[in-house]
Amino acid sequence: MWEEKISETAHGEIGLSAMHTLLLPKFHRPLPPKRAVVRPALLARLHAGLAAQRPLTLIAAAAGYGKTTLAAQWASQLTTPATWLTLEPADDDPLRFATYLVAALQRLHPSIGTNLLPVLRAGQLPPEHVLLTTLLNDLDAAHALRATQQQAAQDPFVCFLDDVHAIQQPQNLSIVQALLSHPSPGLHLVLVTREDPALPLARLRARAQLTEVRAADLRFSEAETTGLLCTGMGLSLASHDLASLHKRTEGWAVGLQLVGLSLQDHADPAAFVAALSGSHRFILDYLTEEVLARQPADRQQFLLETSLLTRLHGALCDAVTGRNDSAALLEELLRANLFIIPLDDEGRWYRYHQLFAELLQHKLRRERGACMPTLHRRASEWYERQGMPATSIEHALAADDEPRVVTLLTAHGWHLLTREQTPMLAQWIQALPEAARQRSPHLNTMMVWRHILHGAYQQAPPYLAAAHRALAHLPPESSASRALQADILALQAFLAQVQGQPSQALTLAEQARSLVPPEHTRLQASTSLALGVAYRVVGRCDEAIEALEAALHAAQAIDDHVTAIVVVAHLALIWHPLGRLHRLIATAEAVIERTETISRVAPLMIGTIHAVIGQVYYEWNQVAKARHMLLHGLQMAQLSGQTTSVAYVSIYLARVAQETGDQQAAARYLREAGDVLARGGAPAWVRLDWIAQQVALLVAQGKLAEAEASLRETGITPETPVSYQSDTIHLAWLRWQIASRQPQALTLAQRIVQSAEAQGRNGSLIQALVLGAKAGGGQAWLIRARQLGEPEGYQRIFMATERTPNATPALIEPLTEREHDVLRLLATGLTYAQIAEQLIVSINTVRYHVKGVYGKLGVEKQMQAVERGRALGLLSYSPSDNES
Structure with missing residues (x-):
């Protein structure tokens, strides 16, 4: 029962079917400690900066000065929508940082990042200018919409980025810098950091676009020191001892809190205060040892063994430590104010104060380093049981447990690959020793699939060759060997098809499909897809449709929405030349809706689907809708970097542009498609x-x-x-x-x-x-x-x-509205007299309009006029329906 609860509410991952795994606690604003000292002057400064419409607030100081506590107190007072994101070293990957940042901003308004987030979850990092332009436009539009709905100018949305010092890569910092260089009236950034980020702070300061709170501002005053120790922690200290403590700690919040914990139940507070001296680091080490020494042995052990967890949960801590009372102990630590921070309102998830965690980890490595792999392995096993393979793999890597990493990647690789974990998947595989990668055919086939699904065809062959070599070490007639042979043959078929070898692709795909065991649904989907694509390229359309529909059925059975999208893209490419427009639209739009609103998965070929849908709407003369669909498809293709889709959508945007009279735009779109083709990307x-x-x-x-x-x-x-x-x-x-x-x-x-x-x-x-x-x-x-x-x-x-x-x-000159009426009535076979009666005009007036119709259509007889009108579409739609 407890496992079910965890999977529903406690394990802290966003899990809408196949969504990219995002840790929810990273978006939770830490709750200010119950005994936290309120800083009214600093809060007033922060409010003033927001009111002055400065785009940035910087709260910068070394560890332990109360930066996060101040930011959390301010966030709790804001009346404008605010979002919070706690960063950590793993977020210094550009794709991961962009994904979390956009996900955080989307919590401000659902329209922000609507197109960006699925692409990022797909494992695709758009070009920086595309990402930033899209994000800034979304922010402006969401802010304007909010102002319109509430019929008043609004304060901007506020985004708190905590622990910004965790991100160092220039690509990540340039994203933040761009948000500041092109400030949106809809966004105010709050950066909480131990050190100044590499941003143009001097320029922002000179332009009065920056509100700053630094260490000198965060130091506790003597009155605040007294409030923390005496009022907050219930200590009884002489005024001169309080003054001495304030001087020796320089108002350093974490130092004062450690002092308070050390002094609780101390026999001689004055002697303790007198003995306290030295640098901040010395005082911190000394006080940490003091605090830990005062804890019962089992609590000390718990603190050390759980310090390697970035987030704490009762069941997780039980699994790592072997206890059965961790949830209660976490609550005790919170009540004891032992540097533990709640991450949700339910009291399920916590984390240690970073400085405290670092000291505990240092002590753990020094005193019990040999047990750390075991602790990581236990954490890995727990996360795997909760259906969280990504975190499980990370702990297995930390445990240096190579066999377990390979086992996890083999078992969960396809799940991760088709649930937008492809960048991390590649990093995990590359983190393994070369020998381990070379002898695992599964790891190599996963890398080939990754490159094929993302259109990086040229990077796939070395991994495919490695998979072939590794396959030779398996018993040739085993089911595992047959399944791997099928996988490899399907991959070869895709590459042959891309290289313009359709007959070879078909032979390989047929061989792959024949080797798949009936119960292997994942391989049924991928090999049927390979077969369907091969049939399509050689023109065996009925067989292609049958194979692709089988692939779609298998993919949806295992919630593999990435494969489903690719399947439907190829079905659409068949149904269009077959002229089955209604079937195309019904299937394609249903899958897009399921993908975008339910699974939110990677839109690898969704641009191609939009291109074909756009063509259908264009054929139906819904020109505005067609153009919108094509432009949206182009945006999705450019964001995802899926080169096939970029080229394909551009080609059909060129068609629409040309046929609606814009040859310059048509030429531009064709040049863009040609550039993609010249790079070998389709x-x-x-x-x-x-x-x-x-x-x-x-x-x-x-x-x-x-x-x-x-x-x-x-x-x-x-x-x-x-x-x-x-x-x-x-x-x-x-x-x-x-x-x-x-x-x-x-x-x-x-x-x-x-x-x-x-x-x-x-x-x-x-x-x-x-x-x-x-x-x-x-x-x-x-x-x-x-x-x-x-x-x-x-x-x-x-x-x-x-x-x-x-x-x-x-037509050089279009028909008038009355001439349209006359032509329509001529097509019904009415006489001039009957037409005159219908239109309530004279017969001579009818003759006059008929003459005009004949002249503009270039005909001499009634039947010719009707046929010409039908050829031009003048009799198949009403003028109000033509959106062009």
């Missing part, structure tokens, strides 16, 4: 899409020679057999042939139509029919295209096809 099939869109733009610009050169780079000619893989390039050739007035254009259109019909590629078929109509196929081709497209909602293709010399020209 699979081969993306390059074909990029060339096809580049050709569409060049044709629209009349640059036919350049368009032809680009097409010939692909190695696909108009004479090449048409297939799923070649569709985009053959359609691009068809556009070029129409623009170049090539007589064989209609023949190519017929070949594309035949291939698309044979394989059910209705999306490609509709494009070929529309272009074929321009190549000489006539209205019958357009009519058939519309018959195929209407059930799936196609509209835009009939309105915004390329304007080539042989194409039916677009």
Whole structure:
């Protein structure tokens, strides 16, 4: 029963299914000690700095001066929303720091970091300018929204960063500096630190943008010393002894507190005070020994053995020390004021004052260093039982228990990999000795998956080779060996597919899938994904869909939302050329909703999904929604650094820009996609899409020679057999042939139509029919295209096809509203008299409008006008629906 309670409320990790593990106690504002001395003058200074709209408050002093206590007292008095984050040395990793910082800021307002946090949890650190721009915009928007909702100007949000001295990396400090260099009216930073951070404090001070509280301010006055020792701790001391203590400790809070603890029940307080002298460090060591010596032996042992825990919980301490009363003992230590700080209101989690913990750890290493690995191992075992593998691994590493680390990584590696722990996973693997890494195929396959999932394909081969070598040491016919062979073959299939070797990728994927035991759900998901992608690339669409849907089912069964996202991205890439738009939208949006609102997992290929969804909305002529979806997808792709998604979204933003008249933006998006492709950061099939869109733009610009050169780079000619893989390039050739007035254009259109019909590629078929109509196929081709497209909602293709010399020209002058009405009624077969009756106008007026319609559409007969109107989409939507 107690384990269930811990897993629900006490183990201190955020655990929404597959969320990145964040320790909740780090966000808890420490509760000020009950006997803490109130510092009204300092609190007034802090309030004044906030009221003056200074962006930064710095509370800086050496350990033990009461910095955190003062900050916590101030935080408890604030009326504006405030958040707290306690930093520690492990947070000096840039990704970890950014993740915790954004998570802390999101506690101020849920809109802050909405796009950033999933990316960071995915193990992706965006470029600094992207991260900071996004974060500052979110802060400004959240502050403005709050002000609007409350119809008044508001104080800024306040973010407390405690123990800032724990972060030293320039990349981390530059994030903080950027928040100060571009101060948001929505944010006030409070930095609590033992030493000045490497920030432009002098400039901020000169601009009156800084409120400072330093050691001299934090020293207790004689009156405060008396209040702490006599009123707070109940000591009875002569005034001259109090004055002497104040002088010798220089008002140092932790020193005075240790004095008070040492003097409790002391037979001769005056003699103790007289003997106290020396440096702060000497006094601290002396007083710590005094305080510990006065504790019962079992309490001393408890303090030492638990000092290596960054956070304390009764059950955890029981597991580490072998006791069964740790929860009660922690409460006793709190009542005794023994430098223990509660981290929650329920009294479940605590931590030692850092200075006290450091002294205890030093004493533990000096006196009982040999037992530290055992203590860490016990902590590791407890955290594993609570379902917290990340913390378990860290304690196993601290115990220098290499076999246990390997066992934990093998057992939990995929869980960590697909729950946005990939950076830490790589660090843990790299922390192992080279020999241990080389002989573990599991560790190497995990590293390969990590690189593939993040698009770092070039970094994967060395780990794959190491996995092959390690596999040779396993019994060849064992189930473990077969499972590893399947894993390795699936990874080889992905790399072959990326390198443009589709046939080899398919052979490898089929071999991988055949080796997977039925009960191995994780491998069923990953090998089915590899197989589905391989089938997709070679154009076996039905088999690809079957394999990918099996992968989706298996991935969702084990809450592997990362694999699920990749699966749906590839399903979307199939359903779009097949013309199954409604199915695409239903599945893709459902998975995005589940990912973003339930699992909050890494959006590795979510940009690609947004790109395909954006294309569908564009086909449905919901242009504003399409553009929003594409831009959001681009932002997510750039934040996550997923190069395939960056290139793919940019290509389709180029299409929308071109077809809505912004060729300059189209060229810019294509350049950005081309830069990604030039760096080798995307699979081969993306390059074909990029060339096809580049050709569409060049044709629209009349640059036919350049368009032809680009097409010939692909190695696909108009004479090449048409297939799923070649569709985009053959359609691009068809556009070029129409623009170049090539007589064989209609023949190519017929070949594309035949291939698309044979394989059910209705999306490609509709494009070929529309272009074929321009190549000489006539209205019958357009009519058939519309018959195929209407059930799936196609509209835009009939309105915004390329304007080539042989194409039916677009309207130079748009129809008036009345002409739209007349055209709509002509399409219903009404006579002029019936139309006049419907519109309540004369027959001559109808004739006048009909003449205008014919002239603008470039036709001479009623049937031609109706067909032309349908080809342009004028009869498939109302003007109010066109968002372009």
